[in-house]
Amino acid sequence: MSTPTETDAESRARDILGVSRLTNPALSSWLQGLPGVDQVGCEARAASLGTRSVKTTSKEWAIDTAIGMIDLTTLEGADTPGRVSGLCTKALSPDPTDLSTPRPAAVCVYGDMVPVARQTLGDGSGVKVAAVATAFPSGRASLAVKLADTADAVSAGADEIDMVIDRGAFLSGDYRTVFEQIVEVKRVCGGARLKVILETGELVTYDNVRRASYLAMLAGGDFVKTSTGKVQPAATLPVTLVMLEAVRDWRELTGVQVGVKPAGGIRTSKDAITFLVTVNEIAGEDWLDPFWFRFGASSLLNDLLLQRQRMRTGAYSGADYVADDSPSLY
Structure with a gap:
């Protein structure tokens, strides 16, 4: 039975862990008890999926699907209202010469x-x-600041919030702090969907990626x-393969489906199609949807539009066919 101050998330987590109190040792024991990731096997599987060929009809579908899955992003200190407005205009009409082009x-x-x-974007x-939000990209701020950051974005009209976890807390084994911060940010989100950024490049190991994925879920x-x-x-x-395994297994465990978002460094149509092949093979068709x-x-x-x-x-356009106004990291 929940205590008066216990959140629904904490009550659910206690049930999943099978414990009477959701302590840091309980979280640590559960997360450390997850099956380890075979690094060699994981990388070999990813390499194998990267060699899959996609035929013309399937490629057409994959390109349109990938366009519809993009979070068109600009996250630079030099962002201006004009730049953001231009990016939104591009999202509304990705290819003005072909109005059948999906929107991101x-x-x-x-x-x-x-x-x-x-x-x-309008309604x-x-x-x-x-x-x-949450002091992106470092996450180095108090919980009060992180919640205020999130609340400001939601009140301004954000439909989705991308938060960063406290990697320092996670790597030091303070899983309870990470858990509580995600719970509180989710509460402030209200009806906005919450994407939890693990910053996998700082987590070092695939085992940590798996544990962080489970903790976020x-x-x-x-x-x-x-x-x-x-x-x-x-x-x-x-890394994305490990996360797809995690959401697949989480749904089997709990009945709850969670989405996956790889971000940073995916620049070509070939890369995007490889990721879609991996989604299908690892998580399944249910995840081949922008909602997930x-x-x-x-x-x-830009590359997807050129390929499309x-x-x-039957011909490639010149390099100036699409506006290249994207940040270098994305």
């Missing part, structure tokens, strides 16, 4: 740019506004996301 799933910006994105476009995250895009390596295929899988990217859209036009017209 969302535009992802800093919280102070949410009103600009909201105004430009009914189908393109969500995502905002990074245990705390109620709607998505697990690889990276901020500010740390290398970012969205590698083996996203790419954090901007330059990726080549398949439609």
